[in-house]
Amino acid sequence: MEIREIIHLLENWAPKQIAWEKDNIGLQVGRVNNEIRSILISLDVTDEVIEEAIKKKSNLVISHHPLLFHPVRNLNFEQKRNKVIEKIIHNNITLYSAHTNLDYTRDGVSFTLAKKIGIKEINFLENIPETQYKLVTFVPSKFINQLVEALSRAGAGQIGDYSKCSFQTEGTGTFLGSETSDPFIGKKGKLERVDEIRLEMIFEKWNLSKVLKSLREVHPYEEPAYDIYPLKNENVNYGMGAIGTLQEKKKTADFVKTVKKMLKSPTVKWTRGKQNFVFKVAVCGGSGSDLIRSAIDQNCDAFITADINYHSFLDFADEIALVDVGHYYSEVVILNTIYKKILNFLKSQKKSLLVFKYYQKKDKIRVL
Numbered sequence: 358m359e360i361r362e363i364i365h366l367l368e369n370w371a372p373k374q375i376a377w378e379k380d381n382i383g384l385q386v387g388r389v390n391n392e393i394r395s396i397l398i399s400l401d402v403t404d405e406v407i408e409e410a411i412k413k414k415s416n417l418v419i420s421h422h423p424l425l426f427h428p429v430r431n432l433n434f435e436q437k438r439n440k441v442i443e444k445i446i447h448n449n450i451t452l453y454s455a456h457t458n459l460d461y462t463r464d465g466v467s468f469t470l471a472k473k474i475g476i477k478e479i480n481f482l483e484n485i486p487e488t489q490y491k492l493v494t495f496v497p498s499k500f501i502n503q504l505v506e507a508l509s510r511a512g513a514g515q516i517g518d519y520s521k522c523s524f525q526t527e528g529t530g531t532f533l534g535s536e537t538s539d540p541f542i543g544k545k546g547k548l549e550r551v552d553e554i555r556l557e558m559i560f561e562k563w564n565l566s567k568v569l570k571s572l573r574e575v576h577p578y579e580e581p582a583y584d585i586y587p588l589k590n591e592n593v594n595y596g597m598g599a600i601g602t603l604q605e606k607k608k609t610a611d612f613v614k615t616v617k618k619m620l621k622s623p624t625v626k627w628t629r630g631k632q633n634f635v636f637k638v639a640v641c642g643g644s645g646s647d648l649i650r651s652a653i654d655q656n657c658d659a660f661i662t663a664d665i666n667y668h669s670f671l672d673f674a675d676e677i678a679l680v681d682v683g684h685y686y687s688e689v690v691i692l693n694t695i696y697k698k699i700l701n702f703l704k705s706q707k708k709s710l711l712v713f714k715y716y717q718k719k720d721k722i723r724v725l
């Protein structure tokens with residue numbers, strides 16, 4: 358199997374287009390058309406990770422944090438980061454990163470974190486707005502099901518956990534074909550009135566060309582009529598952080614202890630919040646302090662993230678229980694989700710490959 362097939366799988370799940378605009382995701386180093394020997398999944402790209410990849414004969418490394426984030430001004434292989442790049446190139450490894458696009462997708466970093474600590478009915482804490490279009494087209498009723506199927510395969514009609522979502526109304530279409538036309542229904546030069554269905558479906562805007570291609574392929578008319586509307590909607594398919602509820606109310610102190618245990622975090626900083634129990638909880642893998650206000654506004658009792666600074670703890674101490682579990686521990690749970698995605702894909706393709714996960718051998722940040 359070629360590396361590009363795994364990249365395709367990852368990008369279908371976490372499209373590059375939803376990443377933070379300043380992020381540098383995707384292919385970092387190497388080629389996509391090499392045959393995969395084995396895969397190593399890691400949170401970071403360090404010398405230890407690349408050494409592990411060499412040991413395991415992995416020529417595809419998938420990391421969450423991109424190696425190349427700031428502009429590379431030189432490739433002086435005496436410098437630490439560049440030495441890692443040198444080792445990647447010398448060993449013919451391909452490095453691919455899925456960062457904020459993996460944070461912002463369903464079953465991505467925050468959803469995985471939420472599941473790991475027992476949160477139910479998970480949704481995004483904030484949805485990403487203005488990333489969708491609506492397609493409206495008009496088709497004879499005989500072709501409607503076929504068209505809905507094809508457009509769904511091209512990515513249209515997905516709303517959260519629901520697929521093939523459409524709205525259909527009956528009406529009459531009219532057209533008059535010119536001398537050079539070749540109408541599918543009726544005759545050229547004669548005004549036709551046809552029973553048609555007005556079909557409406559929404560889709561992610563980066564799927565526009567796929568959706569239009571599929572419309573043209575399946576629609577029976579020589580010139581199918583359609584409209585594309587930009588939407589102001591919040592896109593429920595992608596967003597930041599995650600929100601949900603616990604199975605039952607828990608004392609805040611007990612909840613924090615459980616979270617610490619489940620994430621194997623060596624140190625957790627927390628504030629009590631406005632009451633002594635938690636039920637509605639929000640999370641964000643990595644540095645999620647920007648979402649604290651959103652969690653409070655949605656009546657969450659607790660917010661779990663990392664890198665919360667002193668002033669945020671103080672400012673929000675009376676409004677919500679803030680729980681800082683450490684950056685690594687809030688995100689490392691994603692490795693297993695990526696691992697399972699790849700294994701399921703390999704199974705569906707009746708292929709087998711070795712896939713490894715890299716966990717830091719010893720935490721570089723020591724805790725007393």
Ligand SMILES: [Zn+2]
Pocket residue numbers: 422642643644684688
């Ligand atoms: Zn991170």
